[in-house]
Amino acid sequence: DAGITQSPRHKVTETGTPVTLRCHQTENHRYMYWYRQDPGHGLRLIHYSYGVKDTDKGEVSDGYSVSRSKTEDFLLTLESATSSQTSVYFCAISESRLAGPNTGELFFGEGSRLTVL
């Protein structure tokens, strides 16, 4: 299994509080992603990173920010959590872009279940 660790795995918080989810990898992969998964919506991309300090928005980035100060860590922050952000959050990593023989395979973490009351 790819070395990806998400923390915390479970968190319950209250509306309006800040929350930070951490993704740590030991694979030295360049690309890192944060997705959220909700019934009926599947996996939706929040933010991704293509290098240290290089990040970009995905399709559902409002209310979220990210930071990547080291290759191995990608942090997802909810500045002021809302009930609509209750979800399962997945971090994923990829070694390379889709090109040539590369499959662009994503390796996923085990997920972080966040409940915002």
Add this chain to the structure above:
Amino acid sequence: SQKIEQNSEALNIQEGKTATLTCNYTNYSPAYLQWYRQDPGRGPVFLLLIRENEKEKRKERLKVTFDTTLKQSLFHITASQPADSATYLCALDGPTGNQFYFGTGTSLTVIP
């Protein structure tokens, strides 16, 4: 943005039969299409990639087709087994090639 649709209903099939799952997309044509498997409470696991210039790709009991005219990919599991029961997700590369967008997934149950 890309809209990706997979079988909305769960699929139940008898062991030994072939399961066929669909993935339809609108808007831009992806250069690559991936299929993943997800078990309950776990993250998705990569299965196969097919490129736009490939019509078919096989891996053991798995077969994927990619029809850019129909904007559709079909995912087949032959000689299905109860262990194949899971949710299957298709994913398409985004416009810049750095992002991946997923369908909602199809739940497959193989009945012994």
